[in-house]
Amino acid sequence: MSGKKRSFSKAAFVSCMVFLFVPLLVLIVFSFNENKAPIFTRFSLVWYHRLFTESGSLWSAFFRSITIALTAAATATIIGTLAAIGVHWHRFPLRTYVQAITYIPLVLPEIIIGMSLLAFFAGIRLPMLGRELAIGIPMNLGWWTIYIAHATFCLPFAYMMVLARLDEFDSSIIEAARDLGATELQTLLRVIIPVSKPGIVSGFLTSLTLSLEDFTITYFVSGVSSTLPMVVYSQMYKGGVSPVINALSSIMILCTVILAFLARKWLRYIAASS
Amino acid sequence: MTGTPRKKWTGYGSIYTLPLVAWFTLFFLVPLLVIVLFSFLEADIDGGVLPRFSAAAFAGLAKPRILRLFFNTIWVSVASTAITIVMALPCAYYMARARNKTMLLILVIIPFWTNFIIRVFAWKSILESNGVVNSALMGLGIVSNPLPLEHNWIAVIVINVYTFLTYAILPLFSTIEKFDFTLLEAARDLGATKLQAVFKVLLPNVRAGIVTAVFFTFIPLLGSFVVQQLIGTKDMYMLGNEINDNIYKYFDWPSAYALAVVLMMLANVGLVFVMRSDRRQAKVLGARRVDDTDEDGEAGSGGAG
Numbered sequence: 001m002s003g004k005k006r007s008f009s010k011a012a013f014v015s016c017m018v019f020l021f022v023p024l025l026v027l028i029v030f031s032f033n034e035n036k037a038p039i040f041t042r043f044s045l046v047w048y049h050r051l052f053t054e055s056g057s058l059w060s061a062f063f064r065s066i067t068i069a070l071t072a073a074a075t076a077t078i079i080g081t082l083a084a085i086g087v088h089w090h091r092f093p094l095r096t097y098v099q100a101i102t103y104i105p106l107v108l109p110e111i112i113i114g115m116s117l118l119a120f121f122a123g124i125r126l127p128m129l130g131r132e133l134a135i136g137i138p139m140n141l142g143w144w145t146i147y148i149a150h151a152t153f154c155l156p157f158a159y160m161m162v163l164a165r166l167d168e169f170d171s172s173i174i175e176a177a178r179d180l181g182a183t184e185l186q187t188l189l190r191v192i193i194p195v196s197k198p199g200i201v202s203g204f205l206t207s208l209t210l211s212l213e214d215f216t217i218t219y220f221v222s223g224v225s226s227t228l229p230m231v232v233y234s235q236m237y238k239g240g241v242s243p244v245i246n247a248l249s250s251i252m253i254l255c256t257v258i259l260a261f262l263a264r265k266w267l268r269y270i271a272a273s274s
Numbered sequence: 275m276t277g278t279p280r281k282k283w284t285g286y287g288s289i290y291t292l293p294l295v296a297w298f299t300l301f302f303l304v305p306l307l308v309i310v311l312f313s314f315l316e317a318d319i320d321g322g323v324l325p326r327f328s329a330a331a332f333a334g335l336a337k338p339r340i341l342r343l344f345f346n347t348i349w350v351s352v353a354s355t356a357i358t359i360v361m362a363l364p365c366a367y368y369m370a371r372a373r374n375k376t377m378l379l380i381l382v383i384i385p386f387w388t389n390f391i392i393r394v395f396a397w398k399s400i401l402e403s404n405g406v407v408n409s410a411l412m413g414l415g416i417v418s419n420p421l422p423l424e425h426n427w428i429a430v431i432v433i434n435v436y437t438f439l440t441y442a443i444l445p446l447f448s449t450i451e452k453f454d455f456t457l458l459e460a461a462r463d464l465g466a467t468k469l470q471a472v473f474k475v476l477l478p479n480v481r482a483g484i485v486t487a488v489f490f491t492f493i494p495l496l497g498s499f500v501v502q503q504l505i506g507t508k509d510m511y512m513l514g515n516e517i518n519d520n521i522y523k524y525f526d527w528p529s530a531y532a533l534a535v536v537l538m539m540l541a542n543v544g545l546v547f548v549m550r551s552d553r554r555q556a557k558v559l560g561a562r563r564v565d566d567t568d569e570d571g572e573a574g575s576g577g578a579g
Contacts, residue, residue, distance in 0.1 A: 006371060012364035013378075019361075020385045020439065023396035026406055030399065039409045065389075079293045086290025098291050101298045107489065107545050109497025111514050112534055115521065116305035119312050119531065126311075126325045136308055152301045155294065184286055209383075215390045215500060220521075229391040236504050241395055249392050256387040260380045267379045270444075 024253055031246035047247040055244055058231060062248065064143065065212065065227040072150035073158075073207035079151075080158030081200050085192055088166040089174070102156045110153065114220030117149050121221065141223025149221045150214065154207035161206060161270070165199025202270040205263055313531035321525040331532035340516065340533075347512040347540075350427070351495040354434035358442045358491050359484065361435065366446035366483075367476075371455065379447070386440040394504060397433050398424070401505070430506045434495060442487035449483025450476075493541055513537055 034044035051058070087098055105113060123136030139145055173195070177187045193200070215229045222230050228248075235241045260267070313331050315323040334340075369378045385393070400406045403420040411417045423429060453476065461471040477484070499514030513533055520530035 006368060009364040009368035009371075012361070013368040016361055016365040016439065016443075017381055019436065020382070023393060023400060023436070024385055024388065026400055027392070027396045039404075039413070079297055083291045083294035086287045090287025090290070092285075092287030092291070094291065094295055095287065098294060101303060102294070105302060107493055107541060109514075109537055109541055110494050111497030111499070111517060112306075112309070112538060113302070115517065115530065115534055116309045117301065118521070119308045119527070120301070120305035122322055124312075124315075124323055124325060135311065136304075148301055152297070155297065159294065209387055212387060213390055216494075216497070219500075229389045232389075232391045232395055233500070233504075236391070236395055236398065241399075245392070245395065249388065249396075252392075253384070253388060256384055260384055260387070264376050264380055267383060268376055270383075 027246050028250045028253065030243060031250040033243065036243060047243040051244050051247045051251075055248075057226075058228075058244065058248060061226045061228045061231045064146075064225070065229070068143065068146050068150055068227065069208050069211035072147050072154055072211050073204050075147075075151040076154035076158040076207045077200060077204040080155050080160075080203055081162045081193075081196065084159050084162035084166060084199075085188070085196070088163060089171075102159050105153060105156050110214075110216045111220075113153055114149065114217035117145065117152070117217075118220040121145050141221055142225035145221040145223070146218055146225070146227065149217050150211045153214070153217055154210050157206050157210065158203035161203035162196055162199040165196050169195055198266065198269050202266050205266055206270055309531045309534050313528055313535050315528055317526045317528050319525065321521070321527060323527050328528065331526075331528035334529055335532060335536065343511060343513050343516050346510065347496060347514075350431065350434070350510075350512060351492055351498075354431050354438070354495055355488055355492040357431065358435045358438045359446075359487055362439060362442035362446050362487060363484075365439075366443050366450050369443070369447050370450040370453070375451075382440055382443050382447075390437060391500065393436065394433060394501060397429075397436065398505060401429055424505055425507045427506075427510060430501050430510055433501045433505060434498070437501075438491040438495070441490040445486035445490065446480065446483045449480045449486075453479055489545075492544060496541055496544070497537055513540075 029040060031047055032043050032045070033040050034042040034046065083098060083102070086092070087095060118141075120136040121139045121141060123134065123138035125132045125134050127133075174187060174191055177191045182190070215233065218227055218229060219233070226234075232241065232245055235245065312323050314327055314329065316326040316328040316330070318324050369375060369382070372378055398405070401423040402408075403422070403424065405423070407423060408417075408420040412420065457475050457479070458471050461475045462468070466474065497514045497517075498512065499518045502510045502512055502515055503518070513536070517530045517533050517537075520526045520533070
């Protein structure tokens with residue numbers, strides 16, 4: 001019995017993993033190919049050499065993606081954590097509004113968030129009641145608009161992960177802190193934030209993941225300011241992607257693997273609250 | 275519910291949530307309203323809108339071509355979602371019962387950390403006419419001309435499944451992990467076959483995870499356009515492509531935004547459809563919310579659930 005145990009689900013798991021990893025392996029293998037053709041001819045580091053010597057714009061796009069991911073994830077985590085604490089412990093007039101508005105983005109196709117921000121950043125002046133009323137915030141598309149968009153779609157996830165953590169632990173310690181005379185700020189800094197740490201960390205990591213993974217929303221709000229995915233997209237659209245992209249992607253996959261092992265403690269938690 | 279504290283009316287709730295309320299009102303709610311507004315305005319010739327009312331965008335939706343896009347959107351999204359869930363279920367089940375769960379989770383999450391467009395690029399280099407598969411087949415002398423692996427529905431659906439598999443596995447894993455597996459043994463002891471045990475005991479108990487997985491897959495798919503554009507053909511275009519073309523090719527923003535309004539309604543119909551099928555599923559995405567709304571009700575703020 002034990003030999004055949006879960007043989008079906010095991011086979012399914014193994015096939016899913018093959019399915020998930022084969023494209024990544026193809027990327028990596030061809031980053032070491034001597035020429036551009038998709039037939040592996042000879043091992044070569046030529047694309048890595050080009051990546052490090054003559055790909056300045058690619059690196060700036062890459063670092064733009066990284067700085068946006070870090071700042072947007074930090075913004076989403078801070079705002080989301082505070083909101084989760086507020087919703088978990090307090091009653092206040094806009095409570096239902098907070099719950100509804102953090103929920104709606106999860107049930108809207110992401111293209112909607114991208115294009116609605118595009119419209120918002122374009123802005124328009126409407127003649128109304130005899131005067132011109134400005135609607136939207138006219139902004140040039142670039143780093144800031146991508147940052148705002150990313151923080152916006154990460155926020156519900158960060159908020160929900162902290163909220164899930166707050167639901168999990170015994171709240172009597174908070175009440176104990178208050179009964180013993182701690183002020184709201186002391187309770188927040190010494191009790192609430194330390195106990196919410198798993199939720200906060202996984203909220204941050206999830207936001208980081210979503211930001212690095214996103215293409216659709218970035219596509220609408222990036223303008224001429226290119227992030228790494230936008231560079232790859234325009235090369236694909238024009239028909240030829242330089243294998244330098246393979247080299248950079250392979251380095252990123254390696255970093256991802258290292259990061260995943262470093263963050264393994266939190267991964268269980270992320271899955272549990274997804 | 276040991277974790278649920280007594281909630282009090284204090285000013286702190288408003289203070290803690292103020293940044294979120296401000297951010298989301300400004301950068302989410304207002305832009306959504308702007309979409310609706312833009313869909314009723316006149317198109318400016320090089321993108322953007324003119325401040326004049328027009329219903330032309332909505333009138334323009336009543337075309338057989340748009341109807342086809344609708345049809346494509348729905349069937350491709352449904353098919354891709356169904357395949358994703360069917361693949362993810364046994365996979366998540368295996369992970370939930372494995373000893374080294376963290377290790378397996380790392381494996382599943384790694385591809386997820388690679389940007390979507392880079393994964394599409396990887397697939398393109400596998401499928402294209404001089405890609406990996408065709409060069410291998412031709413090199414081995416199995417075929418003499420490249421097989422048309424790109425530019426077909428199967429390629430589009432395969433890449434959709436690839437994109438969303440992790441999204442589906444994660445919530446399924448976390449619900450199956452909480453499932454009491456002795457129930458399966460009990461079912462078997464009482465004479466159920468393996469299949470019966472899975473369909474009558476396991477699946478009904480992990481419905482919550484299935485519904486979350488369906489949402490994370492189906493809803494983003496409704497607005498997808500990149501895979502059809504880069505791997506498919508014009509015949510495979512969906513509503514997302516029409517939106518994209520209206521914005522960047524025809525510079526007809528009102529039509530794009532009218533389609534967005536329709537897409538929002540479509541997502542909501544899907545939502546209601548799934549929620550209705552089992553009331554308990556309302557708990558999935560909003561377990562906390564369901565509890566909280568009751569409390570809000572008694573506090574007099576009432577409102578949406």
